[in-house]
Amino acid sequence: MTLHKRRFHPAGxxxxxxxxxxxxxxxxxxxxxxxxxxxxxxxxxxxxxxxNEELARLQENSRFAIEFIQRSLRMAGHIGCPELNAxxxxxxxxxxxxxxxxxxxxxxxxYQYSPTNTGVLGTMGMTAKTGTDVVTVTYGSGASATLxxxxxxxxxxxVIKNNALGFKQGEVALISxxxxxxxxxxxxxxASGTSVTLEHKASGGNTPAATTWAWAEDARxxxxxxxxxxxxxxxxxxxxxxxxxxxxxxxxxxxxxEGVEDMVVTYGVPATAGGREVSQYVQVGSVANWAxxxxxxxxxxxxxxxxxxxxxxxxxxxxxxxxxxxxxxMYSTAATTISLRGNVD
Numbered sequence: 634m635t636l637h638k639r640r641f642h643p644a645g646x647x648x649x650x651x652x653x654x655x656x657x658x659x660x661x662x663x664x665x666x667x668x669x670x671x672x673x674x675x676x677x678x679x680x681x682x683x684x685n686e687e688l689a690r691l692q693e694n695s696r697f698a699i700e701f702i703q704r705s706l707r708m709a710g711h712i713g714c715p716e717l718n719a720x721x722x723x724x725x726x727x728x729x730x731x732x733x734x735x736x737x738x739x740x741x742x743x744y745q746y747s748p749t750n751t752g753v754l755g756t757m758g759m760t761a762k763t764g765t766d767v768v769t770v771t772y773g774s775g776a777s778a779t780l781x782x783x784x785x786x787x788x789x790x791x792v793i794k795n796n797a798l799g800f801k802q803g804e805v806a807l808i809s810x811x812x813x814x815x816x817x818x819x820x821x822x823x824a825s826g827t828s829v830t831l832e833h834k835a836s837g838g839n840t841p842a843a844t845t846w847a848w849a850e851d852a853r854x855x856x857x858x859x860x861x862x863x864x865x866x867x868x869x870x871x872x873x874x875x876x877x878x879x880x881x882x883x884x885x886x887x888x889x890x891e892g893v894e895d896m897v898v899t900y901g902v903p904a905t906a907g908g909r910e911v912s913q914y915v916q917v918g919s920v921a922n923w924a925x926x927x928x929x930x931x932x933x934x935x936x937x938x939x940x941x942x943x944x945x946x947x948x949x950x951x952x953x954x955x956x957x958x959x960x961x962x963m964y965s966t967a968a969t970t971i972s973l974r975g976n977v978d
Contacts, residue, residue, distance in 0.1 A: 687942035687963050691892065695935045695967040698882050698890040702931055705860050705884075706971040708772040709929075710740030713853045714811035716974055717771065718924055725813035725846070729839035730805060733857070735816040739923040740973055743768040743898065745916075746863065753861060761863040762880055766898040766917050768862045768929075773807055774798075777853035781828050784808075784848035789834050790821075791844075793854055796829040805857040806831065813846055816857060861885050864896045875940040877960075882933075894934045894964075897952045901928030901970075930970045937963040 652660070710717035715724045717740045728735040744752050746761035753769070754761055761767055778793040778800075791808065793800075800806065800823045807816045820837025823829050831854070835842040867881045869888050882893040901911035902925050911927050920926060934951045942963040948955055949964040958964055 684942060684963075687937040687939065691935055691937050691963055691965055694890050694892050695933065695965060698893055698933055698935070699931075699967050699969050701882075701884070701889060702862065703969055703971055705770050705772075705862070706741070706929055706931075707974065708775065708858075709770045709971075709973050710772055711775070711974060712773040712807055712814050713777065713809035713855065715809060715814060716740075718973065726815070727813070727845035728816040729833055729841060729844075730816050730818050731840055732838075733805060733816060735807070735814060738771055738816075739926075740771055741768065741900075741926055741929060742771075742923045743900070743917045743920075745918065754863065757861075757886060759863075759865060759883065759886060761865045761883075762895065765864045765896050768898055770860045770862070772858055773809070773855040774858055777855040780808075780848060780850045780852055780854065783850060784844060784852075786845065786847045787843040789839075789842045789844075790830050790832040791848070791854070792828055792830050794829075795827050796823050796825050798856070800829075800831060800856070803837070806854055807857050808844075808848055808852050808854045810848070810852045815845055817844075862896075864893055867891060870938070873938045873940060877940060879936070879938055892936050892938050894936045895951065896934070897932045899930045900926045901930065901972075902926060926973065928970060928972045930968070932966060932968040935965045935967060 717735075717738060726736045728738075743766045744750065746752065746754065746765055746767050747763050751760075752767060754767055776798055778795070778798055781792040781794045784791045800819055802819055802822045804819050805816065806819055807814055809815070817833035818837040818839050819831050820834040820839065821830065821832040823831055833839045833842060833844075861884065863883050864880050865883050867879055867888060869881070869891070872878055879892060880894050881888045882890040882896070899914035899916055900920050901914050902920065903910055904912035906922060906925055908925070909927070914928075914930050932952060934949070940960050940962050943961050946958055946961065947964050948957045949966065950956075951966050
């Protein structure tokens with residue numbers, strides 16, 4: 634008979650497994666502190682990223698808006714060799730388009746927009762910020778076509794070497810050399826290829842339809858451009874992420890730059906009519922004769938589109954006035970002064 638030995642396991646010899654309640658609570662506390670730290674770092678990084686992103690976009694928009702305005706104003710009055718504001722004794726002018734008389738057309742004109750003074754924007758179906766200027770810049774395009782044959786005085790058409798510029802029916806064009814310039818409306822549908830005819834008959838609104846002077850083959854033919862600058866409510870995004878409206882810079886009906894909240898324009902004029910040196914800068918209502926405007930000064934108030942770029946409100950100085958902004962958008966100003974070509978000695 635075999636006897637089996639019994640093994641005894643005293644209670645005191647059992648090993649503890651797992652964590653105690655106190656250890657568990659301490660571990661949870663450490664975990665919560667780590668999570669809180671990570672959330673804080675993430676939040677700070679997110680705000681920094683948003684700040685840098687809005688700052689970069691604001692700087693880019695400011696630069697683009699100023700460069701676009703500068704480029705247009707530097708072309709103001711260009712009609713080839715002569716300038717639009719050249720003295721009448723230095724440039725012979727003629728216009729076959731009554732609505733755009735080249736003899737009285739100036740390189741820059743403007744008016745202050747209001748609900749009761751919508752001006753040209755009213756006919757375009759556009760709206761500007763009340764109290765801001767609507768500025769029209771007139772110039773001949775930098776690119777031009779050359780004549781294929783001599784144009785005789787009294788002709789109602791001309792022939793250019795090619796239509797690489799894509800002239801179209803109804804467009805207003807001008808022909809000029811260093812002594813004279815003439816404006817006309819294209820009445821036919823120009824072909825492509827070479828030796829392209831541009832007609833300016835009475836059917837196209839030309840009165841008279843015949844050219845005033847003869848034109849040699851060194852004359853240049855170009856489009857007449859009129860760019861209209863103004864500040865108005867955005868029609869693209871309409872509102873930002875917070876549901877608030879914002880303003881943009883427009884050229885005609887095209888929204889060019891978002892976040893341009895305001896624009897102040899002043900015009901450099903001489904001390905006496907016909908002078909060639911800027912004496913002072915005046916607002917639009919004080920310009921007696923637009924042909925006397927020698928320079929244009931533009932100041933823009935730029936703002937980030939979204940209302941969460943900064944944590945604190947900002948005080949910005951614009952048009953000589955310091956203003957405490959009520960929102961959390963990022964603001965800056967940009968300014969430029971452009972002398973109109975051919976106007977300043």
